[in-house]
Every structure is written in structure tokens, then in C-alpha cells.
Amino acid sequence: xxxxxxxxxxxxxxxxxxxxxxxxxxxxxxxxxxxxxxxxxxxxxxxxxxxxxxxxxxxxxxxxxxxxxxxxxxxxxxxxxxxxxxxxxxxxxxxxxxxxxxxxxxxxxxxxxxxxxxxxxxxxxxxxxxxxxxxxxxx
Numbered sequence: 231x232x233x234x235x236x237x238x239x240x241x242x243x244x245x246x247x248x249x250x251x252x253x254x255x256x257x258x259x260x261x262x263x264x265x266x267x268x269x270x271x272x273x274x275x276x277x278x279x280x281x282x283x284x285x286x287x288x289x290x291x292x293x294x295x296x297x298x299x300x301x302x303x304x305x306x307x308x309x310x311x312x313x314x315x316x317x318x319x320x321x322x323x324x325x326x327x328x329x330x331x332x333x334x335x336x337x338x339x340x341x342x343x344x345x346x347x348x349x350x351x352x353x354x355x356x357x358x359x360x361x362x363x364x365x366x367x368x369x
Contacts, residue, residue: 238307240314241269241331241343243299244288244365251285251367255317256302259310264300267331269343272297274365275357282355288365289324289346289357298364301331301341311342318344 245252248264273293279286290297304310311326318324324344331341346352 235340237328237340237342239301239303239331239339239341240307240310241267241299241301241329241341243269243274243290243297243343245285245367246302246314246317247300252317255313256304256310259313260305261310262303262305264302265333267299267301267333267339267341268363269297269299269329269331271295272345272363273349274360274363275346275352276360276365277352277355277357280355286367288360289352290343291346291349291352293349295361296363299331301333301339314344320344 244250246256247253271292272290273295274297275289275291277283277287277289315326318326320326325347326342327345329341329343330338332338
């Protein structure tokens with residue numbers, strides 16, 4: 231059962247995770263803490279570096295599978311979303327959607343997650359399926 235009807239945090243699965251390239255964005259946005267979590271019902275893809283992308287990063291779409299990541303809590307979620315939306319190009323490249331993240335303790339938490347608009351959009355940018363659902367940066 232979810233802790234709340236509205237999102238209380240953000241689920242991240244790639245460059246925003248602790249120790250990754252863009253974690254500084256989360257920190258500057260008021261990051262307070264993270265906890266491990268996963269999403270059910272999503273497929274994870276690796277978007278390789280290309281002329282329009284200076285570095286590789288992941289994307290998820292609805293599908294069969296589990297995506298591993300972390301739930302990030304912020305001092306002011308609404309303020310944090312401004313910075314995260316800018317990084318994720320929300321509304322253009324990614325869509326910010328409400329989902330339920332699963333926690334290791336068996337609980338669930340309502341969160342925001344950045345999702346690619348469609349599998350076709352992933353195919354157009356040569357996305358590569360990551361069947362294990364755990365993204366790490368690749369060449």
C-alpha cells in the first residue's frame with residue numbers, strides 16, 4: 231500500500247543516482263536522502279552517446295520487467311522538480327509520471343519518475359534493452 235496518494239519523492243534509475251554523473255543536480259535541488267527501490271511494469275533501455283547526446287543515459291517505458299534504482303527525498307519536492315524537469319527535458323524528451331516504487335521492506339511509495347514517451351521513440355534513438363533492469367553508464 232502506498233504511503234500517500236500524491237508523490238512524495240522521485241524515483242531515479244540512471245545519472246541522477248548517488249555516485250552518478252548528475253547526482254550533483256539532485257544535491258543542489260535539496261536532496262535529503264535516498265533509499266533503494268524498484269519499479270514493476272517497466273522496461274529499461276540504454277541510450278548510447280550520439281551527436282545529439284554528449285553522453286549515454288537510460289530511459290524507461292511501460293513494459294514487462296523491473297527497473298532498479300533509488301527513491302530520492304527532497305527538502306522541498308516542488309522546488310526540486312523544477313531542477314529535475316530541466317535536466318530531464320520534461321515534456322519534450324521525458325514525461326514526468328506518477329508511479330509506485332517498491333521498497334525492500336515490502337512497502338511502496340508514490341513517486342514521480344521520468345519515462346520516455348514510447349518504445350518507438352526509444353527505437354528512433356537506437357536504445358538498447360537492458361534486461362536486468364539495472365543501468366550503469368556504458369561507452
